[in-house]
Every structure is written in structure tokens, then in C-alpha cells.
Amino acid sequence: MWGAIIGDIIGSPYEFEGMKSTDFPLFSDASKFTDDTVMTVAVADCLFHGKDYAETFKEYGRRYPNAGYGGMFMNWLRSPSAKPYGSFGNGSAMRVSVIGWAFDSIGETLEEAKRSAAVTHDHPEGIKGAQAIAASIFLARTKKKKQAVREFVEKTFGYDLGRKLDDIRPNYVFDETCQGSVPEAIIAFLESESYEDAVRKAVSLGGDADTLACMAGGIAEAFYGKVPKPILRKARLILDKALLDVIDATLGERTP
Numbered sequence: 001m002w003g004a005i006i007g008d009i010i011g012s013p014y015e016f017e018g019m020k021s022t023d024f025p026l027f028s029d030a031s032k033f034t035d036d037t038v039m040t041v042a043v044a045d046c047l048f049h050g051k052d053y054a055e056t057f058k059e060y061g062r063r064y065p066n067a068g069y070g071g072m073f074m075n076w077l078r079s080p081s082a083k084p085y086g087s088f089g090n091g092s093a094m095r096v097s098v099i100g101w102a103f104d105s106i107g108e109t110l111e112e113a114k115r116s117a118a119v120t121h122d123h124p125e126g127i128k129g130a131q132a133i134a135a136s137i138f139l140a141r142t143k144k145k146k147q148a149v150r151e152f153v154e155k156t157f158g159y160d161l162g163r164k165l166d167d168i169r170p171n172y173v174f175d176e177t178c179q180g181s182v183p184e185a186i187i188a189f190l191e192s193e194s195y196e197d198a199v200r201k202a203v204s205l206g207g208d209a210d211t212l213a214c215m216a217g218g219i220a221e222a223f224y225g226k227v228p229k230p231i232l233r234k235a236r237l238i239l240d241k242a243l244l245d246v247i248d249a250t251l252g253e254r255t256p
Contacts, residue, residue, distance in 0.1 A: 001044060001247065003221020004097035004214045006235045007199045008036035011213030014203050015068075020169060022200040027234050033243070035067040036214040039095035041243050043116055044250040047102055054082040054119040063242075070176065076120060084118060088125035090181045092117035094211045096130045097218035098250070100137025109138045121178075129178025132157045133215050136186055140222035146190050149219075159183040165191055165201055172205045181208055185215035195220045195227055 013030035042060040046053050061069065061077040069077065072087055096113050103109045113134035117127045132153050139149045150161045161183060168184060175181050185202055192198035198220035202212040221227055236244065 001040060001098045001101070001218070001250070002227050002232060002235070003195065004040050004094070004218035005033065005037045005239075005247070006227055006231060007202065007213035007215070007217025008040075008094070008210045009033055009235050009238055010199050010217075011203050011210035014209040016174065017209070018174075018206040019203055019209060020206045022197075022204045024200070024203065026196070026199075026231065027238075031238060033067070033239055034210050035061075035064075035069045035073075035091070036094040036211055037239070037243065038064045038067045039091065040097055040214070041246050043095050044098045045246050046116075047098060047112075048250050053116055057119065058082070073120060082119070084120050084122035086123045086126075087121040088123040088129070088178050089121060089176050090129060090178050090208065090211050090215070091176075092121035092126045093129035093133045093178055093182050093185075094214045096134045097137055097214075100134040100218065100222060101141060103138070106135060106138055109134050125178050128157050129182040132159065132182050132186065133218065136189070136219045137222045140219050146223070149186075150190055153186060159186070161187055161190065163187060165205065169205055172207055174207050176208050176211070181212055182215065185212045186219065188212065188216040189219040189223070192216070192220055195224045196231065198224075 009031050010026050012032050012034050013028055038060050042056050046056045058077055070089055072085055073091055076085055099112045110131050113131040114127050117130035136149050153159055154161050188202040189198045192201055198216045199213045202216035203209045
């Protein structure tokens with residue numbers, strides 16, 4: 001979960017900047033948590049405390065109304081209805097990282113990822129995006145090699161992960177759909193050499209930087225191990241106490 005949250009924070013200043021380089025400050029005065037973090041923590045709260053997804057998403061969204069939600073999700077937050085709205089935006093995939101850690105089988109992981117997505121993003125592509133990120137995290141944390149992650153995602157979800165970032169980057173633009181950002185985030189992980197490198201590569205695509213880095217960072221944390229402590233310490237200073245309390249309770253201990 002920390003890998004996703006920190007990716008969101010690192011990517012936040014570059015969300016609409018079209019960054020096309022890996023050479024940028026990891027943290028600045030503009031670094032902040034966004035809706036990616038808020039909803040990631042909401043999923044953790046649901047998963048480990050038996051809460052309802054729709055109710056909890058609305059609770060967190062209304063508590064953090066200026067976190068940068070997409071228009072359709074914002075309308076859903078304001079509506080008295082809890083019905084899904086057919087979205088295939090990457091909001092379903094950005095919030096799913098904790099599910100990749102929570103279960104003992106890939107089947108359970110895929111099913112819970114679907115449940116977490118479908119309360120809002122019930123379009124097949126919205127569900128697929130969430131499942132692909134959760135599955136990648138599950139496979140990474142269970143010590144599967146990158147090639148195994150690539151093959152499973154390509155076979156199961158039909159994403160083309162054979163492309164290279166250097167080929168994608170020149171013409172890539174802001175894309176907040178699952179089908180236009182989830183494969184790219186996974187490729188950023190596949191080409192990376194460390195947690196930090198994965199996040200930098202995701203941001204360097206010049207697209208929906210915070211969400212790309214959130215998704216790539218969640219997988220990279222699972223594959224490479226814990227996020228480097230100096231990066232984690234800086235990120236903790238940016239989060240508020242309410243979010244930190246849920247994160248620390250979920251993880252079972254206060255992170256340094």
C-alpha cells in the first residue's frame with residue numbers, strides 16, 4: 001500500500017505537466033496526496049474492518065472533497081445513489097493495491113479486485129484494470145519473476161506489455177482510462193531496476209502522472225520489497241493524521 005501512496009505523492013506535481021524525463025525532484029512544495037491515496041486508504045479500511053465499499057468511498061470522498069476526483073466520481077459522491085455508473089476510468093485500478101497483499105490465492109485476489117471496482121467502475125475495462133494491478137502485486141509479492149507477471153497479465157487481460165517505454169513516451173498523452181494507463185504503468189514496473197526507478201519511469205511518460213506512479217509503485221513495492229525509508233519518512237509528513245492512523249492500523253505497526 002505504501003508503494004502506491006508514495007507513487008501518488010511523487011507524481012502529484014506532474015499530473016498535468018507532460019513530464020517526459022526521469023530527472024525530477026521526488027518531493028517538492030507541490031507534492032501532495034490526491035484521490036489515489038484517499039481511495040487506497042478507503043479500500044484498506046473496508047478490507048480490514050469489514051466496511052461496505054460504496055458507503056466508505058462516499059465517506060472518504062466527502063471528507064476529502066478537494067482531492068482531485070474525476071467528474072463522474074464526483075457526481076457519484078454527491079448523489080444519494082450508490083449505484084455504479086459504468087466507468088472504465090483508472091480510478092478502479094489506482095485504489096486496489098492493498099487487495100494484492102490481502103489474499104492467499106490469485107483467484108481470491110481477482111474476485112476482491114472486481115468487487116472493489118464494480119461499486120463504481122462496473123464497465124468490463126474498469127474491472128479488468130483493477131484486477132490487472134491487483135494480480136500484478138499478488139504475483140510480485142509471491143516472488144514471481146517479471147516475465148511471469150508479464151505473461152499472466154497478457155494472457156488473462158489481453159494487454160500488450162511487449163512495448164517499450166522509449167517507444168510509448170514520445171506520443172503518449174494524458175489518459176485516465178484503464179485501457180490507456182494500466183498497461184503503461186505495468187510496463188514502467190517491468191522496465192524498472194528499483195522502486196524509485198519504477199516511479200520515475202511512470203512519471204516520465206508524461207500522462208496521468210500521479211496515477212501511473214501509484215499503480216507502478218504499488219507493484220514495485222511488492223517486487224523489490226519495502227519502499228526506501230528516507231522516501232517513506234518524507235511521504236508520511238505529507239499525509240494527515242486520519243489517513244496515517246488507518247494505514248498504521250492496517251499494517252499492524254507504525255512505519256518509520
